[in-house]
Amino acid sequence: MVLISLTASHRELDLDALERLSSGSMSVGRTIVGTCRPVQGSVVISTCNRFELYLDVDAPLDGDSVRHATRHVADIVAASSGITPEVAVDSFTVRTGTEVAAHLFAVAAGLDSMVVGEREIAGQVKRALHESRHDGTTSKTLELLFQTASRTSKQVAHRTTLGGTGRSLVSLGLDLAGETLRPYPAARAVIIGTGAYAGASVAALRARGCTDVRVFSGSGRAADFAASHDVVAVDVGPESLVEALADADVVVSCSGARARRGAAGPDAEVSIEYVLDAAAVARARERAAARAEDQPEPDALVILDLALHRDVDPQVADVEGVLLYDLSTLKANAPATEVAVVERAHDIVSVAAGRFEETRLGRAADAAVVALLDEAEATVAAEVEAAVRRLEAELGPYGGATEDDVEAIARGARRRVHAALHDRIVEVRAAALAAAREREAAVVRGAEEALRGSRAAEESRA
Structure with missing residues (x-):
């Protein structure tokens, strides 16, 4: 058995390219295991700044099965994402053996995130394994790999100061927004979405003293989320959202529910339906201005778009009185972390990866x-x-x-x-x-060389 990971993140790709690559991520794991016999298990991590596939491959030492499996995976990703297989192959970094464990453990510990030390990724890694179990695509080796990654993340949090810094994309975004907003105890917030980032947003807002928090969900889950987080639900409907925005000082959008309309394919024309478009924001600003009465102008509205598949139309940034911070903005403003702390965390990851490999290859x-x-x-x-x-x-x-x-x-x-x-x-x-x-390693080197050679041959024929 060979462990292989195909990873793409904000470190290798710009966010637009990463978005295209991961746009069909929901069904990729099931398709891979269902159509590629050598692949015994698959776990997919798809977050706002990474798209990663972890495969458990039953591979003979000649490498043919690994070459077939890796190319087949690239084809599946391409078909589901509307890109070419060549783009898919070029987008991924292929790892094997100790490299797979070391990379995943570093990811789970927040060492490969935009904001080094962020804690949300640990939960996302756990959910990826849970979803794989639900889909029936995990394996004993992948179970061991991901459970060990979660334990290693906890060790890094407990044995270094990374766990106590409260670093996250949500916190970074709220810190940036706070430079413009009224003090958070007096601010009014709207959260769009009900997933993990929405829960983290509620906690981060409350930590800053914000108590006026409302939540909107186009899928109708706002009421349940509001009840479990002690916030106020916004009724479903675009005008209800516009009304909430008119009273808001800060919006955190993290639903990832943007829709695409049109044929698939790298050159196909598609129309995009954003969760929050410029027209809705403009109407909200008009209502806010009308309510301001004798004030010169309403306070600025800060919108944080934390979704990889952008929730917010980029043209919202052109609306008067609106500041839009998306993932690219947050990446550019991510703080540095003390070198010694990061090195200590990497040491913990390295030791854990070595032990995992001894267990996995111990037979x-x-x-x-x-x-x-x-x-x-x-x-x-x-x-x-x-x-x-x-x-x-x-x-x-x-x-x-x-x-x-x-x-x-x-x-x-x-x-x-x-x-x-x-x-x-x-x-x-x-x-x-x-x-x-x-x-x-020899098996996977052969697979990588075959993939590159196949791509070169296709390019020469074209």
Whole structure:
């Protein structure tokens, strides 16, 4: 079995490219496992700044299955996202073995996020595994990988200061908004969406003293969310949202529910329906101005768009009196983190990844150690037999070795043999693990080379 990850994030791609790549992410995992026989399991992480596929592949050492599986995955992603297979292949970074675990553990710990140390990603990693279980696409190895990632994230949070800084995209956005808003205890907020970021937004607003919080959901889930978070639900309907916006100082939009209309394909014409368009915001500002009465102008409205698949029409930024902060803005304003803290967190991740790999690849190593122990037992048996013969020769024909004599001889022989065996066990296990890693890496190197070669051939034919 080979672990492979295909990852794309804000570090490798601009957010527009990442959005196109992940636009069909909902069904990719099921499709991959259902149509590609070598793939035994799949988990998909799709967030506001990353799209990652983790695959458990049953691959022979010649690499053909891995090459087929990886190319097939790229084709599926391309078909679901409306991009070409070549773009999909070029967009992904392929990892294997220790690299897979080390990357996922770093992601879960918030070390690969726009805001280093953000805590929301740990929950997103857990949900990705939960969704894979629900879809029936996980595997024993992926279960172990993702559960270990969650434990490692907790270790980083507890053993470094990253866990106590409260870093997140939501917090960063609210900090930026706070530079323009009235003080948060007097501010009025509207949250669009009811997912994990919505819950984090409620908590972050309350931490800043904001108590006037309303929530809107186009799918009708606002009432349940409001009841569970002690906020006020906005009725479904565009005019209800406009009315809420007219009274708001800050809007946090994190639904990711934008719709696309039109044929799929890299060159297809599509129309986009945003959750919040410029016309609705303009109407809200007109109502706010009318309510301002003798004031020169209403307070500015700050809108945070935290959805990768933009909730808010970019033209909203052109509406008078509106400040729009999207993911690109937040990325540009993400704070630096103390180098020593990040290095400590990476050390924790590295150790955890190494231990995970020893567990995952331990079967080959364990087999080598068992063979060594069998050899040691054979040596002990031979020594005992020889020692018993010597004892009986000394005792003569009228004596003989008793059971206690044999047991004492066996204990002594086993102590001597096993004392000399420890260093050999360590060496044999390390060699077996290294060989297993190299065989796996060779398989994936072959898959990557085949993918690049296939792409080059297609380009030359074109």
